[in-house]
Amino acid sequence: MLFSFCFVCTLIIQIFSSVDVHSCELDTAVQRKPPGLHARKKVWWAKEITPDFHIAGRLTSRQIKYASEAGFKSVLSLYTYEGDETSSFGGEYLPTSAEAWVASHQAGLQFIALLGPWDNDASVEAVHKFSDALIHLKRPILLHCNRGYSITFVTLMYMANQSRYDPAYQPKINSERFYRIAASMGLDFTADDMKQVVSNITGEPVIDNPPKPNCEPKEWRDFWLAHPIYKNWYTAGQIRKTDIKVLEDTGFKAIVNMRMGVTDNGIPSQEAVTLLNIKDGTPTYGDGLIGPRQNDEILKTIRLDPNKSNEYVSEKSKVNYESRNSGEFGDDIGYNETLERLAVEASTLKYYHVPFPSDGKFSTDAFSLMKDRLMEAGQQGPVLLHCASATRVAYVGVLAAALQHNKDFSWALKRIRELGFEVGPDKDMDVYEMYKVWLKLGDEWNSTKNEL
Numbered sequence: 001m002l003f004s005f006c007f008v009c010t011l012i013i014q015i016f017s018s019v020d021v022h023s024c025e026l027d028t029a030v031q032r033k034p035p036g037l038h039a040r041k042k043v044w045w046a047k048e049i050t051p052d053f054h055i056a057g058r059l060t061s062r063q064i065k066y067a068s069e070a071g072f073k074s075v076l077s078l079y080t081y082e083g084d085e086t087s088s089f090g091g092e093y094l095p096t097s098a099e100a101w102v103a104s105h106q107a108g109l110q111f112i113a114l115l116g117p118w119d120n121d122a123s124v125e126a127v128h129k130f131s132d133a134l135i136h137l138k139r140p141i142l143l144h145c146n147r148g149y150s151i152t153f154v155t156l157m158y159m160a161n162q163s164r165y166d167p168a169y170q171p172k173i174n175s176e177r178f179y180r181i182a183a184s185m186g187l188d189f190t191a192d193d194m195k196q197v198v199s200n201i202t203g204e205p206v207i208d209n210p211p212k213p214n215c216e217p218k219e220w221r222d223f224w225l226a227h228p229i230y231k232n233w234y235t236a237g238q239i240r241k242t243d244i245k246v247l248e249d250t251g252f253k254a255i256v257n258m259r260m261g262v263t264d265n266g267i268p269s270q271e272a273v274t275l276l277n278i279k280d281g282t283p284t285y286g287d288g289l290i291g292p293r294q295n296d297e298i299l300k301t302i303r304l305d306p307n308k309s310n311e312y313v314s315e316k317s318k319v320n321y322e323s324r325n326s327g328e329f330g331d332d333i334g335y336n337e338t339l340e341r342l343a344v345e346a347s348t349l350k351y352y353h354v355p356f357p358s359d360g361k362f363s364t365d366a367f368s369l370m371k372d373r374l375m376e377a378g379q380q381g382p383v384l385l386h387c388a389s390a391t392r393v394a395y396v397g398v399l400a401a402a403l404q405h406n407k408d409f410s411w412a413l414k415r416i417r418e419l420g421f422e423v424g425p426d427k428d429m430d431v432y433e434m435y436k437v438w439l440k441l442g443d444e445w446n447s448t449k450n451e452l
């Protein structure tokens with residue numbers, strides 16, 4: 001039985017191996033890399049437009065430090081924030097531009113706030129100012145406004161202007177590509193005044209029916225950190241305690257957490273929590289060479305920059321690294337899933353724990369073990385799938401969205417690549433095979449199962 005089943009499977013897989021994944025055009029400016037530059041667990045929320053330009057919403061001081069640890073060289077804030085602006089995100093304090101300047105410089109980043117209070121953000125003049133400012137900034141640059149909306153418009157318009165006037169400029173952006181990239185990022189720039197600016201910058205006629213994003217809810221950007229996949233499906237890396245309230249207010253209904261729990265089959269299985277000035281990818285419990293992560297002797301050896309000042313961590317810190325992070329559900333050992341569960345269950349959001357190891361292999365069977373819970377989560381409405389760096393969940397989320405909304409294999413391959421993951425017959429093959437069986441061959445799979 002097993003033999004004949006595998007035989008049928010292999011046959012079917014061979015038939016569809018000829019699908020050419022490289023021929024489809026992506027709705028991104030470049031083939032993106034996985035989000036987060038060189039610190040993927042810390043900066044998973046940054047959205048790459050080009051290797052030099054990444055988009056974010058208004059940053060906390062911690063996020064500015066994370067950006068420096070990820071390898072960003074400068075921060076550009078579209079707006080100038082004074083003391084009287086709304087200055088919190090889910091209760092977490094958001095620095096003014098003056099404070100962000102100090103935090104950036106302390107972290108070794110350049111900082112610039114572009115527009116004054118009377119400047120119009122979605123305007124030809126804003127694009128001018130942006131072009132002028134770029135000359136002075138080291139790259140890569142983390143570009144932000146409140147929720148990553150207007151800054152994306154200005155950045156893409158800058159690229160469109162470059163495309164128009166500089167024959168050597170790459171990637172080329174015209175109005176059609178602009179609208180496809182925006183829709184793919186979940187952003188709607190189809191208001192009439194914006195269309196006029198697009199036409200002015202590109203020198204092309206106003207586009208009649210540009211593609212629009214399909215995100216539910218439309219105002220998902222209130223939680224700007226999420227990566228939209230399709231309709232009600234979004235991915236994220238590790239969320240903070242303070243994000244839960246924002247997710248509720250934004251209209252999310254469920255959280256699916258794919259990180260490992262405190263134990264797995266009775267064996268301790270906590271993942272690491274992110275810590276300031278500490279390398280990611282250093283294991284919670286240590287290994288043969290290195291002891292448990294969160295004690296001072298070990299932490300000193302896995303600092304990113306041993307020369308950082310203590311003030312980098314906090315005003316009163318006595319060391320130049322962090323050893324605990326309760327804001328991201330860390331305890332004395334590492335990331336504690338129980339803490340997150342308790343916090344989410346105290347909210348109106350439904351919580352699903354679907355643990356999958358970060359180095360786990362995907363397969364048709366691995367997905368069948370999670371499919372029902374994912375589909376149930378999808379039925380609740382907008383659902384945020386998260387893990388540590390928005391990687392595991394991207395692979396799974398694209399497939400779950402495809403199954404809920406009847407999207408096919410080639411759609412899934414395009415979408416996962418737009419999110420920054422190059423799945424193909426020779427790259428991340430386990431994911432490729434999983435998609436192939438569940439999507440392209442969905443019906444055959446069912447009938448094969450029934451026959452056996």
Ligand SMILES: *[C@@H]1O[C@H](CO)[C@@H](O)[C@H](O)[C@H]1NC(C)=O
Pocket residue numbers: 124125127128129131161162165201
């Ligand atoms: C577009 O590029 C040209 C050539 O570099 C420049 O002179 C012009 O100011 C730019 N326009 C905007 C809106 O930035």
Ligand SMILES: *[C@@H]1O[C@H](CO)[C@@H](O)[C@H](O)[C@H]1NC(C)=O
Pocket residue numbers: 124125200
């Ligand atoms: C484009 O916008 C600029 C600045 O607002 C304006 O001076 C110019 O006339 C506009 N050009 C076109 C073709 O609309």
Ligand SMILES: *[C@@H]1O[C@H](CO)[C@@H](O)[C@H](O)[C@H]1NC(C)=O
Pocket residue numbers: 304305306307
């Ligand atoms: C730290 O400072 C020492 C002495 O000034 C220097 O040799 C070393 O390269 C610095 N390390 C880093 C990571 O900057």
Ligand SMILES: *[C@@H]1O[C@H](CO)[C@@H](O)[C@H](O)[C@H]1NC(C)=O
Pocket residue numbers: 262331333336338339
């Ligand atoms: C994780 O958090 C829970 C809830 O606070 C706590 O009971 C537990 O001791 C923590 N750590 C471990 C390893 O279970």
Ligand SMILES: *[C@@H]1O[C@H](CO)[C@@H](O)[C@H](O)[C@H]1NC(C)=O
Pocket residue numbers: 438439442443445446
């Ligand atoms: C298989 O059949 C079930 C029940 O008819 C259906 O819900 C599902 O969408 C089909 N395809 C896959 C890939 O499960």
